[in-house]
Amino acid sequence: MVISPVHYIVAPLLAAFAIALLSKIYKNAARIVPGIVLFYNIVISLVLMPQVLEKGMISEVIAGWEAPWGINLVLTPFSGFLTTAVSVIGFAIWLYGYKFKVRLQGGEVKYYEILQMMMIAGSLGVIITGDLFNMFVFIEIVGITAYSLTAFYRHRDGAEASFKYLLIGSLASIFLLMGILIIYTQTGSLNMAQIAERMPMVPQTMKVTALIFFLIALGIEAEMFPMNGWAPDAYSQAPSPTSAVFAAVVSVAGVYALIRVTFTVFDVEGVHQYLIVMGFVTMLVAEISAVAQVNLKRMLAYSSLGQMGLVLIAFGIGSHLAVFGAIFLMLNHAVIKALLFMSGSYFIYNSDDKRLIGLNGIHKRLPFVSAIFSIAAFAIIGFPPFSGFWSKFYILIAAGDENMIFLIIGILMVTIIELVYYLRTVARIYFYKDEVEHTEHKPSINAIVAMSFLTLFIIVIGIYPNLITGYLHQAADSLLDKASYIQHILK
Amino acid sequence: MMEFSEIFFKYKDLITVAVYGTAIMLIIIGLYGVLLKKHLVKIAIGLTIMDSGINLLFVAVGYIQNGTAPIFSPGHEGDAIRMVDPVPQALVLTAIVIGFAVTALALSLIIRLYKHHHTANIDQINSLKW
């Protein structure tokens, strides 16, 4: 069996169905199968990435219909890099959630894993597809599974968060369809490469209208302001491994879709300004709102929104160094945010008061988790020698090269705001008096291994970023190189 | 609205205008329901109406004057030139299914929300804020 990109999607989908069947026979199947499948995904990545880096791109057609009539899956260095990252982080999150059982009020693990697998399959699909409507379908898959997972716990807030997410998400799908409609009528194709080829011939107003629809729809998925109202609720109410997956996988897919459409499919001027401005507003409003939060997961959710805003700013700047920094930041954010949610949820399990006050002095009971949370917090603020510093630094240098001093000052001021609420939390963890004595849920060995692995990544890449800068440069190149994308697929 | 008037004048067919008009009206009505109605079920209905509207719009776009259904059948292989565009129809099939799933999910969420909050007024379901 030749390994091809389609396995990325097929494996988790099959796993979802396999879990449903196997759970009847073997109780623990729901826990083991995802691990096997995600591990297989990592194997695929390791096999395919060298080919991608060598040949520049792999394009795989489905069901024999050649592109552009059929659907094709494209692995460029950029998308390949993201799928590798998603697979690895997904595996770590699975490892972390292996013993995840206690708080499932009424739900069963197998439903949870099925939905999670389908969500990962959908996100991977969004990343590697080369066809607009296929992208729509995968976005919907991600959407539906995400709505269900948000409402997984039977308490009232889960349903509320899920409904809001559903409402906004449906609007997203409607606008996405409208955008696809206009594109289809103007270019007669649904294949991204062919649309990109024919785009110069489309009249300007139609182009811009379609672009606006796409920006709104994919902006909802990528959590841009003012369309990210659903995000804090969804992230905070979902079960903890799901929140981690949201931050690491779903938002990555959303931003990828937005960037792919904006950079490769369309060729409108002024998109870069739009991304910078809206990215900055997203970042500013999100970080400001994070300062006043009393719920840890909600605070982390707002912080996620802020980071996504920074990623959009970086893509908006558009130079090679900026895109490099943006991809680096996406990677860092996925790892660090997953880590924050993972360690944060242990804090929440172990405290009676669900607000931040419940975190007082918790380091005595959970020293390891506290250390990991602190390292992750330092990393996301951008303290050296952790990996978060490098991504922010590259983005700032790229902004400096474009002489955008106010943007730089703005980003740094927002970083100070970020610093305030993260360090406040770290101080609370370490240095307040702790009333409660008993420990209920110490992290199990699998969670420790998963979290240590991700922390190790943060520290090692922080000290020696050269390990991945080569890949990142190629990824950035491939994104900015529209011509070879078109040529490679349509030849 | 420039683009749609272009299409109208190209086809000059009353039925086409009626179909497009209906589709757009459906979308607007659905939007009105989603944005301005307070009852959760009405919002869900609004979403469904919007879905129908956009699907109708899709099919309408694929229509070619005097075209036949895009199905190959024995004896009519040469009709390929006179078929309407099959691609939007495929898209619509997918979209209908997706819309249906989302509606089902929305309705079950509404039931659960009602159980917890004892109200179906969206203005009162805002415990997660700021």
Add this chain to the structure above:
Amino acid sequence: MNTLTIILLILTIGAAFTYFINAVNHKLTAISAFVTITIATGYFFGLAELGDQFKFALGDFSMQWGLNAFSYYFIYIVLGLSWLALLYSIAYMEGKARLGYYYGAFLLTIAGMFGVVISQDFISLFIFWEIMTWASFLLVIYNYYYNIKTEGMKYMIFSAIGAYAMLTAIVFIHHYYGTFLIGEALSKGAFSFNQHIFIPIFLLLGFGIKAAVMPFHVWAPGAYAKTPMSFTAVFSGALSKMGIFGIALVFSTYYITHNAGGFIASQILAWMGGITAVMGTIYALIQTDAKRLLAYSSVAQLGYIVVGLSTGTKLGIMAALYLAVLHAAFKGALFMVAGAVEKQAGTTDMTKISGLIKRMPWTFLVALISIITLAGVPPLGGFVGKWLIYEALITESNNYFLAIVIFFSSTAAFLYSYRFLFGLFLGQEEEDTKDVKEAPVTMLIPMLMLSFVSIITGVMPGLVFNPAAKAMNALGFADTNWDMTSLSNIWGNTTDLSLIGIFIIIVFILGFAVLTLKGRKKTKSVGTKDISSSGELWKEGENWTFQQDFFKPFQRAAAPLYKFDMDKIWSDMGNALEAFFGFFRKVYTGNGQTYAIYVIAFLAILLIFKDYIFN
């Protein structure tokens, strides 16, 4: 591998090792930390040479670490003071909790400082600067039973504002001059005030905040006072000098070229330093807690150093560098004294304890010597520093008014120095402190060694002058030769300090001998409690030591100056900002329909204005 890298590795691995070994055995932690710093210091002074360089590439950038005379001078302060402070910590921190955390963060801070000083490119400078900042933040919040959140956050926020201003400047140095190397940027005029003036201003902001220059000094009193004293010795002694290091670096172009734009900046900086000195002194006067007094005094002393740096003249820089070393020595010793008192007597609140001279004579001796140095009285080292500053201000930069301000502040420094000494050691003994013992030997040795530095620089200032002159050479000044034991002024007169020192000692010994021998028969030994006041005799349990409102007349006289509360200004700004944020987050109303309306409204806006946004 390169010497410098090895030292950094020793420090960082030592930090990690110490952190983990605490889980194994509490007693080993302190020893492991001390051994680490000893190895690092020994390795450095043994093997590192001037001119050592280490270049490597990290993530598309080429970094460069190196040792020039300027760095070498500061490493004396960093490694020397840290070694002494860690020796002191062994006894001071005994029995406290979370030792692994404390020592780990301490060693990381030292690694950060060392890295800052050896960096020759901006990226390394910034990286080590940040490591130093967050490691010291961890130590500021160590004592959780104080109001750490405010103090720690104040420190971090100000440091971050400074650090990010620095980062902006670094990014733009790269943009305009195309390089990250400090040397190259210097030669291309990156720090000159004539072009892109915001670059040196932002850099000065970053370094100045660390050096507690008014009006950004508000983090210093709280942070210095509430951290464990063994770290504060390093915090105020060495970490603030990193700011001095940076300011000297930024101004070095001005030193050589004396261009017009820099003149205004140097005047502004000089006045800021002067005001810092005055305000720090004034606030030190009214403190009742010995630690806070020392903290404000630190701020004032740093003000002197900044004044010296900003004059841009040979004498001024020499004064600043000399005072930097001396301040590390005597302030480090003073903080250690405060820590010793705190450990032995339980508190440093001067209204609660007094009269410890009998119980802790050696500590008293250290305090006395350090106080004399602080006040600037010969024959101890502080005199030389003060002399150089006055000479620089009056003769070389003609800044008479500032000289008067500094003089005022120096004189007032006498007041709070005496207060510190009197408040803790002189006066009647308190009942509670009857059983206080002298500080342990491992705490006394570092204190005595630092006092020794104060003494020896009083008679042989050349010991500091010569390395400082080499450092100034590295900054671009011409070679100068300084005599080992004498001070000379521009008119050619010299003062031989060793003679003065010997003379004073002879007078002291002779006088002491004469007085004791002469009055041997007619004197009797009297306890501190054998006193009467207005005809009333001392009763058991009373303490007549004058401790409250010590400088009330001065306070009344200087009342207008006290009204200027910088802390309140910053707090008000912070509160206003928080209220502003509170308003903004109401955007996320929690109503799903509202979010949908946002989306549609945004869509409408984009569609209407699409021609302006996307052309």
